[in-house]
Amino acid sequence: MMRLPSCLLIFCFFLTVPLVAQTPDEQPSASAATEKTGKLPASKEEKKSEEEKPPVVTHHEIHAGGKVLRYTATVGLMPIRNADGEVEAHIFFISYTLDNPGSRRPLMFSFNGGPGSSSVWLHLGAIGPKRVKMLPEGFMPAPPFQLVDNDFTWLDQTDLVFIDPVGTGYSRALKKDLGKKFWGMKGDIESVGEFIRLYLTRFQRWGSPLFLVGESYGTTRAAGLSGYLIEHGIAFNGIVLVSSVLNFETLAFTQGNDLPYILYLPSYAAAAWYHKKLSPELQKDLPTTLREVEQWSSTAYTDALAKGDRLAPEERQAVIDKLSQYTGLSKQYIQNSDLRIEQSHFAQELLRDQHLVIGRLDSRFTGAALSSVAETQDFDPSLTAIRPPYTSMFNNYIRAELGYQSDAEYYILGGGFQQWEWGSAGEGFPNVTQSLREAFVKNPYMKLFVASGYFDLATPFYATQYTLEHLALSPTMRKNIFTGEYGAGHMMYIRDESLGRLKRDFSGFMADALK
Numbered sequence: 067m068m069r070l071p072s073c074l075l076i077f078c079f080f081l082t083v084p085l086v087a088q089t090p091d092e093q094p095s096a097s098a099a100t101e102k103t104g105k106l107p108a109s110k111e112e113k114k115s116e117e118e119k120p121p122v123v124t125h126h127e128i129h130a131g132g133k134v135l136r137y138t139a140t141v142g143l144m145p146i147r148n149a150d151g152e153v154e155a156h157i158f159f160i161s162y163t164l165d166n167p168g169s170r171r172p173l174m175f176s177f178n179g180g181p182g183s184s185s186v187w188l189h190l191g192a193i194g195p196k197r198v199k200m201l202p203e204g205f206m207p208a209p210p211f212q213l214v215d216n217d218f219t220w221l222d223q224t225d226l227v228f229i230d231p232v233g234t235g236y237s238r239a240l241k242k243d244l245g246k247k248f249w250g251m252k253g254d255i256e257s258v259g260e261f262i263r264l265y266l267t268r269f270q271r272w273g274s275p276l277f278l279v280g281e282s283y284g285t286t287r288a289a290g291l292s293g294y295l296i297e298h299g300i301a302f303n304g305i306v307l308v309s310s311v312l313n314f315e316t317l318a319f320t321q322g323n324d325l326p327y328i329l330y331l332p333s334y335a336a337a338a339w340y341h342k343k344l345s346p347e348l349q350k351d352l353p354t355t356l357r358e359v360e361q362w363s364s365t366a367y368t369d370a371l372a373k374g375d376r377l378a379p380e381e382r383q384a385v386i387d388k389l390s391q392y393t394g395l396s397k398q399y400i401q402n403s404d405l406r407i408e409q410s411h412f413a414q415e416l417l418r419d420q421h422l423v424i425g426r427l428d429s430r431f432t433g434a435a436l437s438s439v440a441e442t443q444d445f446d447p448s449l450t451a452i453r454p455p456y457t458s459m460f461n462n463y464i465r466a467e468l469g470y471q472s473d474a475e476y477y478i479l480g481g482g483f484q485q486w487e488w489g490s491a492g493e494g495f496p497n498v499t500q501s502l503r504e505a506f507v508k509n510p511y512m513k514l515f516v517a518s519g520y521f522d523l524a525t526p527f528y529a530t531q532y533t534l535e536h537l538a539l540s541p542t543m544r545k546n547i548f549t550g551e552y553g554a555g556h557m558m559y560i561r562d563e564s565l566g567r568l569k570r571d572f573s574g575f576m577a578d579a580l581k
Contacts, residue, residue, distance in 0.1 A: 118145050118153075122469045125165075128195050130217050136165040137195065137221060141470040143236070144264055146257050154244050157261045158236035160185075160468065161227040161269075162195060172224035172303070172580065173274040175262055177231065179283030181254065181486045183479045184235035185228040186460045188281050188308065192559035192568065193220040194228070196467075198459045204428065204560035206451035213459045218569035223576050224277060227265060231258055231287075233482035236474055250487030251496065255290040262291075262300065275580060279306040282525060282556065286311055286498050293501030296508050304513040304579035305505075306572065309525045309556045312502065313536075315495035316529035319408045323495075324371040327406045328363050329529040334412055335359040335392045336520040337429035341417060343394025352520065352553075359392050360528055371405065409523050410442040423447060428555025429521040448555060453479065499537055506543050513579040515548045517568060519558040527551055548575050 121142025128135050140163070143156035164171065178187045190198050190213070197216040201207050220226060230237045232248035239245040247253050266272050280288035285307040292305055311317060319326050338344050339352050348355045370377055370385045377385075385405055390397045393407065395415055403411065413424045414435070421438050425431035425448025433447030457478050464470050475481070488496055505512060516534065518527035534547060550571040552558035559565040 118143070118156075124467070124469050126195065126467075128215050128219075130195070130215065130219050131222055133222055135195070135219075135221055138163050138165060139468050141464070141468050144261050146232070146260055153240055155232045155239045155248060155257065156237060157232060157257065158230045159227055159261070159265070160189065160464075161225065161265075162221050163225045164221060167225070171274060172277060172576070173227065173271050174220065174224045174277040174279055174306075175227045175229055175265075176279045177229045177258065177284045177287060178281045179285070179287070180234070180479065181231075181249070181283050182234060182477070182482060183282070183284075184230045184477060186235075186456050186478055187557060188279065188284075189228045190456060190460060190463070191557055192218075192308075192565065193226060193279070195219045195221050196463060197565075198455045200452070200455065200560050202562045203430070204554060204557075204562075204564075205431070206455060209454070209458075211455040211459050213463055218565050220569070220572060223573065225274075229258060229261060234477050235482075236472060236476055237482075238474075245483055246487065249483045249485065250489055251286075251290065252489055253487075254287060255294050258287060259291055259294050259298065259300075262295065263298065266300070275303045276300065277304045277306065277576075277579070278302055279308065281308040282311065285309070285525075286496070289498040289502040289505075292505035292512070293498075293503075296505050301509045302505070302512055304515065304575065305502075306575070307514070307516045307530075309518060309522055309558075310516055310530045310533070311525045312499050313495065313497045313533050315497065316532060317525070318495055319406075324368075324406070325532075326409075326529070327371065328368050329532055330407075330409060330412075330523070330526050331363040331367065331389075331392060332356050332359045332528040333429070333520070333523055333526040334407065337412075337416060337424060337523065338392070338394035340430050340521060341394070341424070341432075343416065345391065348391070356520070362388060362392070363528070408442075413443040413446075413523060414440055424523075425449070425451075425521075425555065426523045427452075427557065428519070428560075429523050430555060452557065452560060499533060503537050503539065506537070506539055506546070510543070510546075513546045513548070513575065515550070515572065515575040517550045517552065517558065517571070519552050519555045519564070521553070521555040522558075524556045548578075 121140045124139045126137055126139060140161045143158055145153045146155045146157055148154050176188050176193065177185050190196060195216055196213050199207065199212040199214045231254055232239055233245060239248060248257050278288045278291060288305055288307060289312050292302060315323060315325055316329050317326055335355060336352065339349060339355060342349065367385065370381060386397050386400050389400045389405065393412065399415060400407070409426065413426060416424055417432060418438065421435050422432045423435045423443050426443065426446040428448035431448035431451055433445065433450065436444040461476060516530060518530050520527060550568065552564040552567060554561040554564040559568055
């Protein structure tokens with residue numbers, strides 16, 4: 067496994083100039099019309115539903131990375147049919163395609179996680195042509211909020227399609243009782259897989275180099291899709307996983323599962339380092355401290371937890387001392403926790419003396435504790451800081467700039483469904499590593515890039531390392547895996563410096579994947 071180098075990018079922002087949309091009297095060719103609208107000629111459409119409307123198409127221009135990018139935005143709903151050709155749901159999408167791109171232009175499908183999250187975070191935070199302006203370190207600015215040109219958009223290297231799975235964004239099941247078909251691991255992968263097949267067909271992109279990018283549960287979906295679609299004849303050149311979770315055993319704080327306590331510890335140390343809760347020696351250099359914590363966590367700490375009640379008193383005290391040293395928590399608290407610290411407890415306890423809680427998505431964020439005696443985290447200050455800017459800016463952007471009008475609520479995060487069906491995976495720990503491994507085995511050309519944030523307490527970076535090291539891949543296949551770690555949280559791109567590094571790392575990955 068290769069770790070991409072840490073690099074800085076110079077920030078340059080340029081003015082966006084919208085272009086005039088195509089006028090009614092212009093008469094494009096049949097193939098051009100198909101490329102621009104994604105709508106097949108009527109004679110070739112089977113069982114066209116009355117609900118389906120042509121997508122909204124607009125044209126734009128930005129300057130990014132010293133280049134002029136002229137592109138077409140396409141916004142619409144894709145019908146998802148059952149085996150009998152009956153429409154059961156619509157999946158909302160936004161695509162950006164570079165104008166006059168030349169042959170074999172790459173195409174990337176993007177989605178976020180939840181389950182229950184729309185694609186807005188990657189779209190307006192990292193890779194789309196526009197991004198929500200946060201403060202340089204990623205903290206929430208004062209309202210009203212701003213949408214600015216994204217100098218680090220990935221559009222200069224690949225066309226982009228942002229997908230909202232059923233129950234997120236504007237994507238809806240046609241009937242209420244059909245929703246449960248899509249709100250689970252199996253139905254979610256099948257419906258998003260069908261969307262990808264339809265998009266490749268309608269927009270004539272079967273010959274393009276293909277990529278996926280998913281964030282959070284979107285990485286679970288991406289890994290599942292990689293194995294599912296290879297069986298349907300769709301192979302990817304590359305997959306990007308942002309803040310990854312492929313094996314839920316690494317995150318589930320359940321009785322008898324000690325793995326999360328081991329894998330979360332380096333992230334606790336990172337949070338304690340950021341809030342200056344460590345000793346002067348450990349505060350000197352974060353990467354050095356984290357390597358030390360990882361080493362101890364995977365050896366002495368792992369052995370101690372495995373012994374359970376057989377752990378001798380002197381061994382127990384040595385573990386308590388180390389945990390206190392690496393987490394900034396009191397020895398008494400660690401003793402009372404039986405050497406096992408859950409994420410929500412840590413987030414509430416670290417700054418309890420200051421009456422503050424730290425963020426789950428990003429432990430750099432703090433907020434006033436709703437209760438100074440609560441056992442677990444009352445709320446996530448990192449989520450409350452990013453949700454308003456992204457919600458307001460997307461709702462304005464989709465109407466004012468992309469021309470899509472709807473009175474329906476756009477489900478940014480949650481609200482589209484109540485329960486997720488884990489299927490047989492719910493009886494144990496959901497795990498899609500086998501699907502990803504099968505994709506590697508069946509498509510030896512596929513490359514993987516995994517991005518993680520040091521301050522992410524939702525999908526900790528050391529858990530991602532552990533998962534990647536247990537894919538059971540050959541040394542040759544492991545050379546196709548690249549990783550990057552960033553000084554921010556779950557959405558590392560909200561921090562300006564990390565956004566620049568992520569783009570540079572992606573560019574290197576993309577060049578390798580297209581060799």
